Amino acid sequence: MLLTDFIIFVLSLWVGFEVISKVPATLHTPLMSAANSIHGIVLAGGIVIAATAHNLVGYILAFVAVAFAAMNVVGGYVVTGRMLKMFKRRIAPVPASPAVEASPNGKAAA
Amino acid sequence: MSGTFNTVIQLIYVAAASCFVLGLHMMNNPATARRGNQVSVAGMVAAIVATGALVIHGGLIDATGWIVIAAGILVGGGLGLYTARTVKMTAMPQLVSIFNAVGGGAAALVAIRDFMTIGGGVGASTSVPTLLDVIIGSVTFSGSIIAAGKLQGVVTSAPVSFPGARIVNLLLAVIAVGFGAYVIASPSMVGLGVVIAAALIFGVSMVMPIGGADMPVVISLLNAFTGTAVAMAGFVINNTGLIIAGALVGASGGILTKLMADAMNRSIGNIMIGGFGSGDAIVAAVGVAGAGVQSIAADDAAIQLAYASKVIIVPGYGLAAAQAQHEVAALANLLESRGVDVSYAIHPVAGRMPGHMNVLLAEANVPYPLLKEMDEINPEFSRTDVALVIGANDVTNPAARRPGTAISGMPILDVDAAKSIIVIKRSMGHGYAGIDNELYTNPKTSMFFADAKKGLAQLTASVKTLVG
Numbered sequence: 001m002l003l004t005d006f007i008i009f010v011l012s013l014w015v016g017f018e019v020i021s022k023v024p025a026t027l028h029t030p031l032m033s034a035a036n037s038i039h040g041i042v043l044a045g046g047i048v049i050a051a052t053a054h055n056l057v058g059y060i061l062a063f064v065a066v067a068f069a070a071m072n073v074v075g076g077y078v079v080t081g082r083m084l085k086m087f088k089r090r091i092a093p094v095p096a097s098p099a100v101e102a103s104p105n106g107k108a109a110a
Numbered sequence: 111m112s113g114t115f116n117t118v119i120q121l122i123y124v125a126a127a128s129c130f131v132l133g134l135h136m137m138n139n140p141a142t143a144r145r146g147n148q149v150s151v152a153g154m155v156a157a158i159v160a161t162g163a164l165v166i167h168g169g170l171i172d173a174t175g176w177i178v179i180a181a182g183i184l185v186g187g188g189l190g191l192y193t194a195r196t197v198k199m200t201a202m203p204q205l206v207s208i209f210n211a212v213g214g215g216a217a218a219l220v221a222i223r224d225f226m227t228i229g230g231g232v233g234a235s236t237s238v239p240t241l242l243d244v245i246i247g248s249v250t251f252s253g254s255i256i257a258a259g260k261l262q263g264v265v266t267s268a269p270v271s272f273p274g275a276r277i278v279n280l281l282l283a284v285i286a287v288g289f290g291a292y293v294i295a296s297p298s299m300v301g302l303g304v305v306i307a308a309a310l311i312f313g314v315s316m317v318m319p320i321g322g323a324d325m326p327v328v329i330s331l332l333n334a335f336t337g338t339a340v341a342m343a344g345f346v347i348n349n350t351g352l353i354i355a356g357a358l359v360g361a362s363g364g365i366l367t368k369l370m371a372d373a374m375n376r377s378i379g380n381i382m383i384g385g386f387g388s389g390d391a392i393v394a395a396v397g398v399a400g401a402g403v404q405s406i407a408a409d410d411a412a413i414q415l416a417y418a419s420k421v422i423i424v425p426g427y428g429l430a431a432a433q434a435q436h437e438v439a440a441l442a443n444l445l446e447s448r449g450v451d452v453s454y455a456i457h458p459v460a461g462r463m464p465g466h467m468n469v470l471l472a473e474a475n476v477p478y479p480l481l482k483e484m485d486e487i488n489p490e491f492s493r494t495d496v497a498l499v500i501g502a503n504d505v506t507n508p509a510a511r512r513p514g515t516a517i518s519g520m521p522i523l524d525v526d527a528a529k530s531i532i533v534i535k536r537s538m539g540h541g542y543a544g545i546d547n548e549l550y551t552n553p554k555t556s557m558f559f560a561d562a563k564k565g566l567a568q569l570t571a572s573v574k575t576l577v578g
Contacts, residue, residue, distance in 0.1 A: 002239075005345050005353055012341075012354040015131055016361025022138040025458060025483045028366060028465025029202060031137050032333055034147055035362040036209045038130050039340045041154060041355040043183075044161040045220035048347050050179045051171035052227055059178050061226075065219035066182025067189075068212035073154060075190025076209050079197060080147050086472040087140040089479060 030083045037076025043069035115167055122160040123351035129153025130355055134362070140478050157351045186212075199473045200430050203329055203463040204261045210329070210336045211254035217339035217356075218247025218306075224346050225302055237297075239345035241290040244302065245309045247339035252313030254332045260322060261462060267322030275319060282312040323427075323542040324381050325462045326370040331378065334363025366464045373458035373484075375510075375520040403538065406556035408565070411532050412572030415441075418495035420451040422487065424525055425467055426460055428501020428535075432562035435474035438500060441570045442476065448577060453480045455487040455497075455523050457505040488524045497528035499549075501562050503541030508548050516543045531555040534565045 023031045046069045050062035129149050136146025165171050190209075197205045221243035259265035286308040293301040320328050341356025343349075371378050415421060423438060442452045454476065460467035468481050482490075491497060499506055506525040509515045525531055531554050538557075541547060549555055558565055 001348065002345070005348070005350075008350060009341055009345075009353050009357050012127075012357030013361050016134075016358040017365060019131060019134045019138075019358075020362045020365050023134070024138065024140075025369075025456070025465055026468045026478055026481050027137055027140060027143055028369075029206075029461075029463055029469045030143060030147075030465070031134070031362065032206055032330070032366060032464060033202070033209075034134065034137060034150060035333060035337065035359040036206055036213065037154070038134075038150060038355050039213045039217075039336050039359040040209075041126075041157055041352055042213060042216045042220065042340045042343055043158055044349060045340075045343045045347055045352055046182065046216055047158070047161050047165055047179055048349070049220055049223040050175045050182075051165040051168060053175055053178065053223070054172060057226070058223065059174060061219050061223045062175070063178045063182045065216045065223070066179055067186030068216035068219070070183045070186030071190035071193075072186075072209050072213045072216065073158075073190070074187040075194040075205070077147065077151050077154070078191055078194035079202075079205060081144065082194065083199070083202075083469050083472075084140070084144040084147055086469070086475075087143065087478045088472070088475070089141070090477050 027084075027087070030080050030087075033076060033080040033083065037073055037080060040069055040073025040076055043073050045069070119160050119164050120350065122156055123349070123354075126153040126157035126160070126351055127354040129156070130358055134358065161349075161351075199470055200433065201262070202466060202469060203325060203461075204258045206463060207254045207258035207261060207329055207332065210332045211251050211258065213336045214247045214250025214254065214332075214339050216247075217336070217343040218244050218251060220343040221247065221346050222302065222306070225297070226299070237294040239342045241294060241305065243339055243342035243346055244305055245286050245290060246335050246342065248306050248309035249313040249316065250332055250335040250339055252310040253317045253328075253335075254313075256314050256317040257325065257328050257332060260317070260320075261325060265318075269319045269321045271319040275315065279312065279315050282308050282315065286312060320381065321542070322462070323459070324374075326459050326464055326466075327367060327374070327376075327378065327381050329463045330363050330366035330370050332363075334360050334367055337361070337363055369458060370464055373521060375517070402551040404556055406532065406558050408558065408560075408568040408572045409576070411556065411558050412569055412576050414496050414530055414532065415445060415450070415498070415569065416448060416573045416576050418445075418450055420490075420494045421445060421496045421498060422453055422455050422491060422494045422525075422528065424455045424457075424497060424499040424502050424506060424523055425471070426457070426500065426502025426505065427462065427467075428503070429562050430461060430467065430470050430501070432501065434500065434563040434566055435470045437563050437566035437570070439471065439474035439476050441566050441573070442480075444570055444573055453482050453487065453490070455484070455491075455525075456481055457484055457502065457523055458521075459505065460502065484521060484523060491524045491527035494528040495530060497525045497531045499525060499531065499533040499535075500566070501534070503535075503547055504543045504545075506547065506549050507541070507543075507545070508552075509545065516545050525549060526552055526554070529554065532558055534558045534560055534562055536561055 046066035053059050053062045133146040133150030136142040221240045260267045289304045337356045337359025341353050344352025510517045510520045510522045
């Protein structure tokens, strides 16, 4: 069992190296943030220990683990999405809808 | 029946892991990156739902367990959602550090709880990963909190060290590993407690001596640690999803650590030992500073910029610290509308974490094709009329090309190749390395002494009046 797990671990490392070395420097912050949300999968671990907890200490440890991991996974994905949304190829000259274009100040916003 | 169920769960984990890999792969281009993030989210939801099903199927969980899970998700998720929505982009490194801390902490807790349940005595096959998880997770937890504190300015960003600090660190590491081995041989909660305490203190004493400008390396390294801790947690509870996801993050953090250390021409060990810019040993009195430096007024700088055909903007951390991203974008837009070819030269360590400067400029609506990496932009400086340096110092210092200086060998932006150089700077102060920047005494260089934000606003106003 340990050996199988270890093989999976090592191969995943190599896949990670391959995939991530192709990410451009421009996206390194969102990349790290995305990787951050992926390690939030430790939430699954939190759920498993909550399932086997049957005393106060167990419940407290499970609660903290689940809360930490949930913060990690939710916050990580939301902030990654927020950052990636800002990366634009070109800024539209007039961001407002065509109807506003008639207004004299329409261009000032750009 | 149970066999089939487990097979289905395992297949869902494989699908989730595939989503993570695909999601990371799609981040190789800004155009597909958002979709990639969504693919990754889908994988995560599948993995969590599958884990829930696994727990129900196991039939062990009691009602309190469900309440604990629900409460944890509500509290943690709510907190995560709130911080992710409200965080300023300049504070991204702190947030990533906090997420590293909680991820590492959660991984350590999984191992601690598992150790308590089984009470050890199950042989090295589970115990070694358990102890590794506890140690790495605890170090990441306390280290990341200190890193976040330094970035936020709650903890001093200056390197904090004392004589014998290295010996203390070494001692802590020996205690953590030594007691870890002891606990594997004869499991005891007290022994585990010693391991946890030593690892937590080690995390603090590891990050304290590291200066603010080295943060890109530290954050990347702690990110790699968190990934590894999560993978170890996967070994502990025998969950393939955690192992794969943790390994992917470990690889990502590892690559970024290497890239950041290379960009500063320093070994990771050198950074962890710390104390780079902290010594007064570097003699500042070269005598050139002040003499041979020519200053320029806003109007003259504006003339150069307005009538240039190609301008490269070189932003550094000073730009972010002055919150001047929007001002620089406004000036660039104005120049572009006059037909000037404007691009940005981004050094890998221009911010406080890998790629930080790109995010700050993207937030200021700078189109990403204009953001150029060092290797891409360096050949272009010789064809550039004006290089506008804002808040960048050491990464533009030609002294790095010669041996024998504090920054020798560090890859730099070839700003001095431009036909004319304008540096916006508040004073003749030193960069992080504590040495004079030879760029400032270059005859082609004019210093525009101003705060980045105000100076850029002045330049924009001057260009506007100049061209009507």
